[in-house]
Amino acid sequence: MQTITLRLRLHRPTQAKIRRYRELVEHTTAFANNLVAAGRPKGLTSRTARAYLAGNLPSAVINQALRDVAAHRDVKTFRVLWPSFNNQNLRLKKVGDFWTASFPMQTGRVRVPLAVTRKQAALLERLGRDVRQGAAKLYEKRGRWFLALSVTLPVEEKTAGTESGKIAGIDMGLRYLAVVNAGGETLFFPGDQAASVRRRYHALRRRNTRKRDFGRSLHSWSFYRLQQFIAYKARLAGIRVEWVNPKDTSRTCPRCGHCAKENRNGIRFRCRKCGYRGHADAVGAWNISLAISGLAEAA
Numbered sequence: 001m002q003t004i005t006l007r008l009r010l011h012r013p014t015q016a017k018i019r020r021y022r023e024l025v026e027h028t029t030a031f032a033n034n035l036v037a038a039g040r041p042k043g044l045t046s047r048t049a050r051a052y053l054a055g056n057l058p059s060a061v062i063n064q065a066l067r068d069v070a071a072h073r074d075v076k077t078f079r080v081l082w083p084s085f086n087n088q089n090l091r092l093k094k095v096g097d098f099w100t101a102s103f104p105m106q107t108g109r110v111r112v113p114l115a116v117t118r119k120q121a122a123l124l125e126r127l128g129r130d131v132r133q134g135a136a137k138l139y140e141k142r143g144r145w146f147l148a149l150s151v152t153l154p155v156e157e158k159t160a161g162t163e164s165g166k167i168a169g170i171d172m173g174l175r176y177l178a179v180v181n182a183g184g185e186t187l188f189f190p191g192d193q194a195a196s197v198r199r200r201y202h203a204l205r206r207r208n209t210r211k212r213d214f215g216r217s218l219h220s221w222s223f224y225r226l227q228q229f230i231a232y233k234a235r236l237a238g239i240r241v242e243w244v245n246p247k248d249t250s251r252t253c254p255r256c257g258h259c260a261k262e263n264r265n266g267i268r269f270r271c272r273k274c275g276y277r278g279h280a281d282a283v284g285a286w287n288i289s290l291a292i293s294g295l296a297e298a299a
């Protein structure tokens, strides 16, 4: 089983609704902070907890806020506590072609339209079947309102690429966020996030010995995060991930297997033995996909 969060955007909420959402958020946050100020009293119910309210809140939100406050034991002040709803209180329903969500507010239940992506819609269709609905949180980001809905779904782990015949070699580096070799094609992903890393790389290069290859040796947090993210997304898609030792991947010739430091000069790759030429990062990705398919020569 795999739990993911669907960020469902509320479709064009009116100013009146937005005011009510904001009020709900303010009351939820004030309630949480009142509980903290009172020393986090234990054993409260949605009824006895009403003594700590700063404004009206529906019981459903009170119950979830009690859980959230208990779960964040170390928080001294909640800057914001978004109101959340359990799977009983948030109801998702398809009306015609559109998905809607209904949830309790201060003055009763509202049903609002959602702007969902095709992928999200496909998962929502499966609710109550093999996809289980979890809690949902109402939040605002850059002036837009969302419901962060957690759903649990089964994961089918497919067989390895060698059996399905489809393998992608991904080389992560500093010049490109990722270079992918798939089915004989090479794809370059410059990536916005790579820009700041690149800047740091150039700063490092200026300061250090010029020959050292930071593209390989820098185990930065962002690369670790990217790896985790790829593994996570791949697992959801039923794709098996294997990690390949990057040593020599960009100095080994993918055609003849000759490995030499001289094969590579910056972004240029030229095999000293067979004369094969290519982009060094593309060669890296190619060698990675070869390593996964078991065709690469043993290092």
Ligand SMILES: [Zn+2]
Pocket: 253, 254, 255, 256, 257, 258, 271, 272, 273, 274, 275, 276
């Ligand atoms: Zn060669």
